[in-house]
Amino acid sequence: MANVSGNAYALTVLSPIKEGLVAGKEIAYADAVRDRLYDWNELDNSPMAKVPQTYLCRYFVLDDVYVQSLPSGSYPDNRYDWSPYITDGKRRGSLPAEDRLQSRYLVFSSNFHAGPNADLDGYLHNMWDAISDDIREVWGYCYGFDRVSSAATFAAYIKKCQLETTLFFVGSNDDPLPEQLKALFLKQEFARFAATNQGLPAAELRKNYNEFITRVAPEDLNGPSWSPGQYKFD
Amino acid sequence: MNKKLELADIQGNVLRAYGRFGYPAARYVCLNVKNEIRGRDFIAAVTERVTTAIDWSTEDGKKLKPNWTANIAFSYQGLRKLGLPRASLVEFSPEFSQGMKARKDILGDQGPSAPENWDPVWERNGKDFESNVHILITLNGLMPAPVTEDANGMQEAREASLEHREQAYEWLLEVVKEHDDGVAVLGGHCGANGEKFDYQDADVLFEDGMPTAKEHFGYHDGISDPVIEGVPYDEGRVEGRGKLLEGGKWAPLATGEFLFGHIDEAHEYPPAPRPILLSRNGTYMVFRKLHENVGTFNAFLSEHGKKYPGGEELLAAKFVGRWKDGTPLVLAPNEEKRKAFQDKLKEASLEEQERMLSDFSYEDDMSGAKCPFSAHMRRINPRGSLEQVAGEVPGSMIRSMKGENEGAFDTPGALANRRRIMRRGLPYGTVSDRTSDKGNHGIVIMMLNANINREFEFVQQQWINYGNDFKAANDKEILLGNHNIDGKSPSKAVIQVDPESDDVPYIVSDIPLLVETRGGDYFFVPSMTALRLIARGVIDPT
Amino acid sequence: MSNVAGKAYAMNVITPVRWYTAWLNKLYFWAAVKFPSTLSGLVTLSLIHYARWTIIGRKSFPHLDHRQPKETLKYSYMLFFSNFNGSWEQYVDSFTFAIPSGLDLFWKWNVRYSKSVPLTPFHDYIQYNQIETPHYYNAYPLASSNDVKSAANVRATLLAFERAASQDESDEAFQKRYHGLLRALQHDLGEMHPTPIVTMAANQVEKRTQWQSRVFEAPNAQS
Numbered sequence: 001m002a003n004v005s006g007n008a009y010a011l012t013v014l015s016p017i018k019e020g021l022v023a024g025k026e027i028a029y030a031d032a033v034r035d036r037l038y039d040w041n042e043l044d045n046s047p048m049a050k051v052p053q054t055y056l057c058r059y060f061v062l063d064d065v066y067v068q069s070l071p072s073g074s075y076p077d078n079r080y081d082w083s084p085y086i087t088d089g090k091r092r093g094s095l096p097a098e099d100r101l102q103s104r105y106l107v108f109s110s111n112f113h114a115g116p117n118a119d120l121d122g123y124l125h126n127m128w129d130a131i132s133d134d135i136r137e138v139w140g141y142c143y144g145f146d147r148v149s150s151a152a153t154f155a156a157y158i159k160k161c162q163l164e165t166t167l168f169f170v171g172s173n174d175d176p177l178p179e180q181l182k183a184l185f186l187k188q189e190f191a192r193f194a195a196t197n198q199g200l201p202a203a204e205l206r207k208n209y210n211e212f213i214t215r216v217a218p219e220d221l222n223g224p225s226w227s228p229g230q231y232k233f234d
Numbered sequence: 235m236n237k238k239l240e241l242a243d244i245q246g247n248v249l250r251a252y253g254r255f256g257y258p259a260a261r262y263v264c265l266n267v268k269n270e271i272r273g274r275d276f277i278a279a280v281t282e283r284v285t286t287a288i289d290w291s292t293e294d295g296k297k298l299k300p301n302w303t304a305n306i307a308f309s310y311q312g313l314r315k316l317g318l319p320r321a322s323l324v325e326f327s328p329e330f331s332q333g334m335k336a337r338k339d340i341l342g343d344q345g346p347s348a349p350e351n352w353d354p355v356w357e358r359n360g361k362d363f364e365s366n367v368h369i370l371i372t373l374n375g376l377m378p379a380p381v382t383e384d385a386n387g388m389q390e391a392r393e394a395s396l397e398h399r400e401q402a403y404e405w406l407l408e409v410v411k412e413h414d415d416g417v418a419v420l421g422g423h424c425g426a427n428g429e430k431f432d433y434q435d436a437d438v439l440f441e442d443g444m445p446t447a448k449e450h451f452g453y454h455d456g457i458s459d460p461v462i463e464g465v466p467y468d469e470g471r472v473e474g475r476g477k478l479l480e481g482g483k484w485a486p487l488a489t490g491e492f493l494f495g496h497i498d499e500a501h502e503y504p505p506a507p508r509p510i511l512l513s514r515n516g517t518y519m520v521f522r523k524l525h526e527n528v529g530t531f532n533a534f535l536s537e538h539g540k541k542y543p544g545g546e547e548l549l550a551a552k553f554v555g556r557w558k559d560g561t562p563l564v565l566a567p568n569e570e571k572r573k574a575f576q577d578k579l580k581e582a583s584l585e586e587q588e589r590m591l592s593d594f595s596y597e598d599d600m601s602g603a604k605c606p607f608s609a610h611m612r613r614i615n616p617r618g619s620l621e622q623v624a625g626e627v628p629g630s631m632i633r634s635m636k637g638e639n640e641g642a643f644d645t646p647g648a649l650a651n652r653r654r655i656m657r658r659g660l661p662y663g664t665v666s667d668r669t670s671d672k673g674n675h676g677i678v679i680m681m682l683n684a685n686i687n688r689e690f691e692f693v694q695q696q697w698i699n700y701g702n703d704f705k706a707a708n709d710k711e712i713l714l715g716n717h718n719i720d721g722k723s724p725s726k727a728v729i730q731v732d733p734e735s736d737d738v739p740y741i742v743s744d745i746p747l748l749v750e751t752r753g754g755d756y757f758f759v760p761s762m763t764a765l766r767l768i769a770r771g772v773i774d775p776t
Numbered sequence: 777m778s779n780v781a782g783k784a785y786a787m788n789v790i791t792p793v794r795w796y797t798a799w800l801n802k803l804y805f806w807a808a809v810k811f812p813s814t815l816s817g818l819v820t821l822s823l824i825h826y827a828r829w830t831i832i833g834r835k836s837f838p839h840l841d842h843r844q845p846k847e848t849l850k851y852s853y854m855l856f857f858s859n860f861n862g863s864w865e866q867y868v869d870s871f872t873f874a875i876p877s878g879l880d881l882f883w884k885w886n887v888r889y890s891k892s893v894p895l896t897p898f899h900d901y902i903q904y905n906q907i908e909t910p911h912y913y914n915a916y917p918l919a920s921s922n923d924v925k926s927a928a929n930v931r932a933t934l935l936a937f938e939r940a941a942s943q944d945e946s947d948e949a950f951q952k953r954y955h956g957l958l959r960a961l962q963h964d965l966g967e968m969h970p971t972p973i974v975t976m977a978a979n980q981v982e983k984r985t986q987w988q989s990r991v992f993e994a995p996n997a998q999s
Contacts, residue, residue, distance in 0.1 A: 002809070010828045012855065014838050019845075037910035041778050048913035056825055056859045058786045059911045065790060065853060066905050071897070072888035096887050099792065102845035105837070107788070109857050111826040144840030161838045163855075166831045167805035169815065171824035172924040177915055183927035184919050184968070190930055191707075191965045194958060195726050195743040199541055202947035205954060218934050231782055231917040232970065332976070339973050500872065502894035607963070621874075623820055628933070628960030634820035636813050642820040648874040688869060700972050702783075702861060702920045707966025723969055730962045738955045739962040 002165045008055070008174035009114035009123070010165040013158055014062065015142040016103040022141075029141035030104035034061045036137050047134040048110075049229035051127045053177045057110035059138065064104070068096040106142055113176045124155035181226040182218075189216050239287070239464035239489065239496075243515045243761045246285040247305040247372060248493070248682055249465050251456060251658045255290070257303060257374035258392070258438035258445055259399040260660050262521075262678065263406060264355055264420040265369040267315040271771075272416025273368075274316055278769035279409045280306055280371065286762060289466050302402035303374040306765065307519050307757035309333065311360070312368030316768060318512075321775045325507035326758070329686045330518060334755045335360055340691055342699040345719030347751035353523065354422030354430065356753030367420060370521060370757050371406060372680070375399030377445075385443040392440065403433065424752070426663055426673050434523065436660035436678040447560070449661045450526045450675050451713070451748075452550075454560030458592045458615060460654045463489045464496075470585050474592030478618040478647040480640070482595065492656055492684055493517050499652050504684040508775040512768075515761030520655075520681040520690045522754035523662070524714075527671040530746050542729070542740050549742075552729050553712045555611030562611075564594045567604040595619070595646075600631045602730035603737075607704040613697045613711040615654065618646030620703055629733035631705075649703070655689050656682040676749065686756055710745075717745045779909050780978050782917020783971040784825060785867065786909040787858040789902055792851035792887045795834050800885050801854060805829060808882075817875035823867060825859040825921045829882065854886060861920040863974045865899075872898055918968050926964040933960055 003010050017030040027035070037059050040046055048054050080086060080094040112123055128135060128151035135154065139145045148157045173180070193212050197205055217223035241249070252260070267273035285303035289295045308316070310331040314323060329337055335349045335356075343349065349357060358365035375398030380387035410419055423434040438445045447454045461468045461475040463486040468475075476484040477499075490498025494506035495514030506513035535553075539546025548569070551557040555564070557572050566575040579587055596612070596619035599605055605612050612619065618633075621643045625632035634642035643649070663675030683689035696702070699716050701709040710717060710725050717725040725745040731737035760768060767773050779786050793801055808814045818824065834849040860867045871879060872892045879892040890897035916924065937957050945953075958965075973979040 002805070008826065010826070012828065012830045012857070014832075016838060016840055016844050018843075034910050040911045046911065046913035049915070054913065054915060056781075056784060056786075056912075056914050058788070058857070058909045058913070060788060060907055060909045062790070062907065065792065065849070065851075068792060068888040070888055070890065070900055070904055072890065096792070097850040099849050099851055101837075101849075102847050103837075109788075109828075111828075111859065142840070143844045157840075160840060163830050163832055163836070163838070165828045166802055166854075167808060167829045169818060169824060169827045171818070171822065171826060172921045173928055175928060179931070180924055180927070181916065183931040184916055184923065186934060187923070187927035187930040187964060188968055190934065190961070191726075191967050194961075194965055195741045198741055198743070202951035206947050206950045209950075209954065213934075213938065218931060218938065226916065226918075228915045229913065229917065233918075337976070339979055340976065342972070500893055500895035502896055505896060602963075621820060623822075624929075624963070629962045631963060634816060636816045642816040643874040644817075644876055649870060652869065652873055688865065692866065695972050696862070696866065701966055702922055705922055705926065705963045705966065707920070707923050707926070708969040709966040726967065728962055728965050731959060733959055733962070735959075736955070737959070739958050739965075741965065 002168055003120075004114065004118045005168045005170045006174035007113055007115055007176075008168070008170045009112055009118055009120060010168040011108070011110045011112065011120065011123075011158075012163045012165055013108040013161045014105040014163060015108070015139060015145070015161045016105055017061070018141050018143055019103065030061050030063070030106075033106055033138055033141055037061075040134075045229045045231075047131040049227075050130040051123075052130070053113040053123060053126070054228070055111045055113065055172070055177060055180070057108070057112070060107050062101070062105040062107050064101045065099050067098045103143075106138065113174060115176075120159070121155050124158050125151040128154040177228065178221045178225070181228065182221050182223075185225045186216055186218055237464040237489065238466070239493075240515060241287040241289060241466075243763055244287040244493070245305045245759055245762070246287045246303055247658060247680070248517055248656075248759055249287040249468075251459060252303055252374040253438055253447075253456070253660055256377050257395070258377050259375040259395045260436040260678070261373045261399055261403055262423075262434040262436070263371045263373070263403075263432070264367045265371065265410070265417045266364060266366055266420050267312060267368040267417055268364075269416045270315060270317045272413050274416075274769050274771050276409065276413035276417045277306070277316070277765060279413065280304065280406075281762070281765040281769055283405065284762065284765065287465075291467060299376070301376045302398045303372075304402060304406070305372045305759070307370045307372070307521075307759045309367055309370070309755050309757055311366045313758065313768075315366070315368050317771055318768070318773050319775060322507045322509070322512055322773055325505075325775075327505070327518075327686060329691060330756045330758065333360060334520070334522075337691065341694050341751075342716035342719070343751045344716065345721075346747060347716060347719065352751065352753040353424045355420050356422075356523070356755065358422065359755060365420065367755055369417070370755075373399060373402035373406065375402060388443050388445075392445075399435075424674050426675070428674075434662065434678060436662040439661050448558075449659075449677050450528050450663075450665050451531050452558050453554050454556065454558065455677070456657060456659055457556070457560055458611070460487050460492070460656055462487045462492055471588050471592075473589050474594060474617075477645070477651045478595055480646060482597065484593075487651060487654060490684060491652065491654060491689070492682055494684055498684065506684070509773065512760070512764050512773050512775075514763070516764055517682050517684055517759050518686050519757040519759045520683070520686060520754070521757060522679050522681070523676065523752040524679060525674065525676040525750045525752045527746070527748050527750065528665050528668055528675065529670040529672075531748050532668055534746055534748070538742055543738070549729070552606050552609060555605040555609035560591055562591065562594055563605045563609075564596065564599050597633065600633055601625070601629065601733050602631070603732040603735075606727065606729045607706055608701065608709055608712050608727035610711055610713045613704065614693060616650050616697075616704075618650070620649040621646050625733075627733045629730075653689055653693055653697075654683075655693060658682070674752075676752070682759070712742065712745060712748075714749050715745070717747050719747060778912045778981075779864075780974050780982070781912040781914035783861050783920045783923075784859050784912075784914045784917070785862065785864060785974065786912040787856070787860065787864070787867070788907040788909060789856040789905045790907060791854050791856075791883070791889070791905045793831065793854050793885055794887065795850075795852045797885045798831055798833065798852040801829075801831055801882070804881050814878065814881075817878055821870055821874055822922055822925070823860045823862060823870060825861075825924070827856070827858040827860070830855040830857075851887065854883075859914075861922075863978075868899060868902055869895065918970060923966075923968055926966070930961055930964050933957065
């Protein structure tokens, strides 16, 4: 299954948004959804920071697909290109088709640690438990979401909206997020330790190193670390 | 090379670092255009005397090598003021039309390097119409061959070059005077003691009466300038200066990386303003005045030199990737090899010397044991070294391969070939007290490229002020990095060692700000044809 | 707009593929997984945290409710989502410089794909088909993909170093071992700070949005 690479999971969700206007307002559901997503940027941090194991994720609204009107590469684009005689009808017929979507879609794409069992359900349950209010806020105008009332129904709903990933490329790693964050913390701290303890006599170096290890506790994922979504140092 | 450029249509400073061609004395003059029509008359008059890139080694060319050179470039505001049509103006790149000052957050020109601390001529630039730097004229004086080979002979030759520069300046002032209703010279270039000049001088540094290629920190400079297709006098200089090919061979870079109207490394004409006669054979020039904190540098070097196992001279070399005498660390990683290299260099012909100094890659130094990843030279031009992945031995890097004889990238220099910059730099000012930062001395550097954003700004931001491409997180390039500009984030750099040795990597910590920006802007250097069209006021993209 | 979250940029590109050639794309992607050398350029570039390609059949758009109108598409669509480090241009450029044939392999059957070289038509193609991300979350905005990988190496190496320690080790033996640790981590000692600004436009937006702007209170990024 290409949704999975190692312990990492690529969740792709397209949730159709209802057509129509928010009651009493001159704003379409899809536009209201987008506006709420922008609201999230005004918060101290994204609600998704509370969802365990999320590496990176995004939300956007797919308004429509794009009709291709740019010039293409030079190789024959379709079978009419081989013909020595092209009528206007054929020429028109060989132009890129004008596709239009019938619905607008809320797109949610998440990269997360799912473990060896590709535990999508666990992730979605945790997501619901952590941010169900926020979930209602953005998914509330989507078709079928009215049947969502619990972690289980949310997971079932998302899976109905899920698309299978064709190729998932993991360029960083698939470690659990707390391990990634702990590692980043250690990297930063060790770089500083190495610089400030350069050239010390062996005994002093050893003493400082032991103090350093006690302080940073490399094993302890609950010890000092970076917090999810941390964007500055204190 | 079958491509031949139209050398008489290209301004001479684009293809030549004049210093290398016997012009050790430069003067830079900024002008404001007061009146469009008379401003264009001024351009017409200057154009008559602009130095082109013709080949001075041919019979005819020899006769045309001038006692002084003159070249001209325009800021976006200058082109606007001279009446270029809107349709052409909008096709210049956004960074060029914004100007260097507005790009300070991209360039890291903050803290002491912030525009409010620039020389008045640059600090005032853009504040009001009368202070806008519209035109930059660059003049260089020729040093004749010394009549006698002793110090006196050299001294006379040097004075002659200064005399030539004065002649050039007198000519310019005369033309300005004839058009003083059209243009005005902008003053406010800071001299050694804060005095203000109407021009910025830059001069080759002399040592014991002999000219050197050094800058104020004491390094040889300007060795590995790119070589492009179609320049007859660069044909023998491709190794180490062109682009690295599979198998360690070198080829000249595509002309379009540096000149509009020519195919670039992506097989297209670089985006440029229309009409084509306006842009063809022209390019962008980045002008920067960079102050060197010599006292800070010496104190910093000596402090770390005491602790660094290889000693001060080797550490100084590690900062740059070359020993101070120019010997590349990759070819001569220790003092013994440096001596041997220099002995061989002294025996070699001029052409052979050029090749020796530049013909190398990082193939045998992927881990940075010889030339560290944060060294100036490796950061400015990583050659093929970015095609790298971690090796089996902890702490090592190796070339990444797709197949047995095929690198992971399209070509080894894939990430470097489109980030090259032609550099034309000369030192300015003198250092009287090597323990102090005071005074005004550094480098005036002019960098030429067809895409400021992709070439100069990328190198400045991503490779000098950031280290991700070098697996160095936010660690900066040692010499030019904008270290600790906020007073809160002191920089450091790692001097790597052979991962299979017992050596210990050295961390250069608390790197101070060694080089500060004191001014500059982005300019367009038109072809001779474009100059004539601008002067006539007939640029028309219709 | 927040295509940018710290050191990562979210790219969404949606492009049509003819339904009868979509299997070709799938074949290439399958081959990429089977023959990892296809991806060695991507791995070496090391600019991507996570990226994915999803091909949606023209009749496979999620349909949740009988009130939802059915899609009537003539093409299938390829969605490309990337989480990469650097600005849009830096990323797109690095890819076309380094692995142009790899890009062409993945996209060449897409309708009116420009090919990756020359650069400007390729820029135009991606830009034309790109969708902005209103909300982008990154668990480690201060880290690049290189940093994440380097950090994992630091942690594993430190833990191994700890495991190798023994009570009767002399100080000198410890020091020798510590020097080996530094050597092993000599490419992992870079310090992380906020990203350099990505573009002037992104910088302006970040200054205006509350939570991002706090990063930029530092005097090194005053306007």
